[in-house]
Amino acid sequence: MGKKDKLVVTRQEITEMDTSWSTQVLVIGAVVGALTGLGGAYLLIQRARKRSELPNLDAKEGLRLGLLIFGLLRQIATLGDDEGK
Numbered sequence: 001m002g003k004k005d006k007l008v009v010t011r012q013e014i015t016e017m018d019t020s021w022s023t024q025v026l027v028i029g030a031v032v033g034a035l036t037g038l039g040g041a042y043l044l045i046q047r048a049r050k051r052s053e054l055p056n057l058d059a060k061e062g063l064r065l066g067l068l069i070f071g072l073l074r075q076i077a078t079l080g081d082d083e084g085k
Contacts, residue, residue, distance in 0.1 A: 044057070
């Protein structure tokens with residue numbers, strides 16, 4: 001009975017540890033994502049100023065940007081996978 005109690009405590013500790021690092025990863029990801037979005041918006045504004053027009057994305061640019069972001073997220077999801085090698 002004592003061994004089972006120790007095993008349950010060990011699992012709880014592991015679960016708590018998992019929650020701790022996953023929260024840190026989410027916070028870091030959110031900050032990096034926000035900074036990346038801010039940088040993208042800045043570049044869009046600079047392009048519009050050079051052209052002396054309002055910032056505008058047409059459907060083609062929006063689709064291209066969406067596909068690039070999707071590809072980036074897909075690459076991030078496969079980081080550390082050794083199965084492809």
